[in-house]
Amino acid sequence: KEAAAAAAERALSSAVIEVPTIEGSDPVVDPLDEFKNVMAFQLSKLVDVDIKILYDALEAPRAAENGHIALSVPRLRLKGKDPIAVAAEIVDKFPVSDYVTLAKADGPFVNFFLNHVKLAQSLFKRIYETKERWGGNNTGAGKKVIVEFSSPNIAKPFHAGHLRSTIIGSFVRNILDANGYDTTSMNYLGDWGKQYGLLAIGFERYGSEEKLLADPIKHLFDVYVQINVDAKENEAVHDEARAYFKKMEDGDEAALKNWSRFRNLSIVKYKDIYARLNIAFDVYSGESQVTDGMERALKLLHEKKLLTESDGALIVDLTKYKLGICVVQKKDGTTLYITRDIGAALERYEKYGFEHMYYIVASQQDLHLKQLFKILELLGFDWAKKVTHLNFGMVGGMSTRKGTVVFLEDILEETRDSMHEVMKKNEHKYAQIENPLEVADNIGIAAIMIQDASARRVKNYDFDWKRMFSFEGDTGPYLQYAHARLCSIERKTEMEVNPNADLTALDDERACADLITMIARYPQIVRETTRSFEPVNIVGYAMKLSHNVSQALETMYVMGAEKNKAEARLFMYWSARITLGNAMRLLNLKPQERM
Numbered sequence: 284k285e286a287a288a289a290a291a292e293r294a295l296s297s298a299v300i301e302v303p304t305i306e307g308s309d310p311v312v313d314p315l316d317e318f319k320n321v322m323a324f325q326l327s328k329l330v331d332v333d334i335k336i337l338y339d340a341l342e343a344p345r346a347a348e349n350g351h352i353a354l355s356v357p358r359l360r361l362k363g364k365d366p367i368a369v370a371a372e373i374v375d376k377f378p379v380s381d382y383v384t385l386a387k388a389d390g391p392f393v394n395f396f397l398n399h400v401k402l403a404q405s406l407f408k409r410i411y412e413t414k415e416r417w418g419g420n421n422t423g424a425g426k427k428v429i430v431e432f433s434s435p436n437i438a439k440p441f442h443a444g445h446l447r448s449t450i451i452g453s454f455v456r457n458i459l460d461a462n463g464y465d466t467t468s469m470n471y472l473g474d475w476g477k478q479y480g481l482l483a484i485g486f487e488r489y490g491s492e493e494k495l496l497a498d499p500i501k502h503l504f505d506v507y508v509q510i511n512v513d514a515k516e517n518e519a520v521h522d523e524a525r526a527y528f529k530k531m532e533d534g535d536e537a538a539l540k541n542w543s544r545f546r547n548l549s550i551v552k553y554k555d556i557y558a559r560l561n562i563a564f565d566v567y568s569g570e571s572q573v574t575d576g577m578e579r580a581l582k583l584l585h586e587k588k589l590l591t592e593s594d595g596a597l598i599v600d601l602t603k604y605k606l607g608i609c610v611v612q613k614k615d616g617t618t619l620y621i622t623r624d625i626g627a628a629l630e631r632y633e634k635y636g637f638e639h640m641y642y643i644v645a646s647q648q649d650l651h652l653k654q655l656f657k658i659l660e661l662l663g664f665d666w667a668k669k670v671t672h673l674n675f676g677m678v679g680g681m682s683t684r685k686g687t688v689v690f691l692e693d694i695l696e697e698t699r700d701s702m703h704e705v706m707k708k709n710e711h712k713y714a715q716i717e718n719p720l721e722v723a724d725n726i727g728i729a730a731i732m733i734q735d736a737s738a739r740r741v742k743n744y745d746f747d748w749k750r751m752f753s754f755e756g757d758t759g760p761y762l763q764y765a766h767a768r769l770c771s772i773e774r775k776t777e778m779e780v781n782p783n784a785d786l787t788a789l790d791d792e793r794a795c796a797d798l799i800t801m802i803a804r805y806p807q808i809v810r811e812t813t814r815s816f817e818p819v820n821i822v823g824y825a826m827k828l829s830h831n832v833s834q835a836l837e838t839m840y841v842m843g844a845e846k847n848k849a850e851a852r853l854f855m856y857w858s859a860r861i862t863l864g865n866a867m868r869l870l871n872l873k874p875q876e877r878m
């Protein structure tokens with residue numbers, strides 16, 4: 284009876300609570316915002332602080348035992364007041380309601396415990412309505428963004444730096460998409476320059492039509508290695524290559540014909556490999572695709588008196604900015620990497636009118652991109668502010684366990700086979716999997732991707748075969764396992780999730796409240812990640828969510844529970860599964876249903 288009276292009282296108090304609107308918060312997209320807005324409003328009656336500042340000061344507590352939302356009093360910057368005393372005062376006066384069941388002081392923090400049943404009601408409904416789109420928002424609507432990433436060089440190995448650019452770039456793309464941006468993913472191939480003159484000459488000497496068609500990437504690499512040996516011994520080969528490239532730049536059809544076959548065949552093969560990684564590009568551009576942008580840029584540079592001649596070459600002196608000297612045209616009139624980048628940026632702006640453009644390139648090229656951006660600025664383009672270099676550290680030790688020269692494909696092969704071996708050890712489970720090699724491939728790729736995404740971008744890391752395959756600890760296989768386990772709940776109980784399930788049947792346990800609030804945090808994490816573009820934000824979240832799931836599963840079963848409870852719990856695990864799956868997809872993983 285007492286409980287009923289308390290519930291009635293709460294219902295009454297909630298009836299008068301109006302949810303205020305606060306800039307930057309969106310209770311429709313993010314059900315937790317409804318709670319935060321109400322709390323900010325209630326707090327604004329207790330302290331003399333703007334409601335928006337209060338909203339921003341409501342954060343995830345450092346530890347789960349500290350409740351679901353914490354108010355950091357120091358963040359309110361109350362002059363001349365002791366934050367600890369203020370926290371105590373707030374706790375004293377804060378109204379318990381349908382939203383917040385308890386407020387506790389902890390030094391300068393106030394820790395709030397939410398009514399998780401009420402939260403679940405709006406949260407699960409939202410997830411049910413949006414499914415794969417759950418957690419996303421529309422803040423980027425109508426804004427065109429270009430993400431350039433991967434960008435390998437034809438006839439050269441796809442090295443660890445390219446793999447990292449691919450993983451991070453695709454993540455950046457996914458995050459922007461989830462925030463509603465109109466994104467174009469672009470692969471800017473290294474497909475132009477004197478080395479392609481060299482390759483063409485090499486092909487005349489060592490090329491095989493048959494091998495080219497069978498595996499263009501490997502064959503062109505072999506040819507390239509061989510011709511480089513020749514060139515080392517004989518300087519004349521270099522001259523030949525330069526002359527050949529000059530013909531290419533002059534648009535000589537015969538010279539371009541072979542080159543364009545190399546390019547097209549390589550792209551076909553790249554597409555396969557990217558598909559395996561769950562990645563597709565909207566545009567395959569490349570250094571060769573830059574047209575008159577370069578000339579126009581050079582002309583502009585000249586007009587702005589930024590070009591100087593030096594030894595027959597044209598340079599831009601950036602020493603004033605501590606960025607050295609940039610050669611933009613060689614003696615023989617041919618262009619360089621930087622020249623093509625200037626032209627490419629210009630042409631992209633004209634073609635796409637982007638709101639922003641991101642270059643996902645290794646830190647080794649920090650200077651190159653700084654030079655590029657400085658030149659764009661000096662050219663007077665107002666959009667020079669709209670380009671960003673998202674850089675990353677090096678990956679060490681990425682070689683196959685057998686050899687040293689690495690092709691991405693070999694790494695993927697080896698990863699898949701190792702994973703397959705691990706899977707075979709569990710004979711019973713293995714027998715139930717329809718397509719074990721495909722599953723092994725997906726888990727193996729998850730292992731690589733999560734290893735890469737687990738540290739901040741700037742950090743260097745070493746490829747660690749043993750650790751990345753482990754099912755324990757914060758690895759890709761662990762996430763895949765957590766997802767498959769959630770799927771198995773739905774399979775085993777043979778129940779369909781019921782969107783009208785009575786959620787008051789949810790448990791009062793902490794593990795239940797913790798899981799629900801963790802699910803609820805997802806939209807905010809998606810929003811916030813546009814600031815840092817750090818994959819580790821999402822990895823960390825997905826891991827915490829998985830831990831909360833396994834904690835909940837220790838005591839709250841679906842199978843064997845009475846109907847109301849089973850339905851409510853199932854809806855909870857189903858919501859966790861959708862959330863985890865969406866987070867994994869942001870990280871470019873293919874969530875597995877069985878493994």
Ligand code: ARG
Pocket residue numbers: 431434435436471472473624642644
């Ligand atoms: N192809 C280059 C490399 O492998 C990376 C290209 C980076 N993008 C750019 N716009 N410069 O080093």
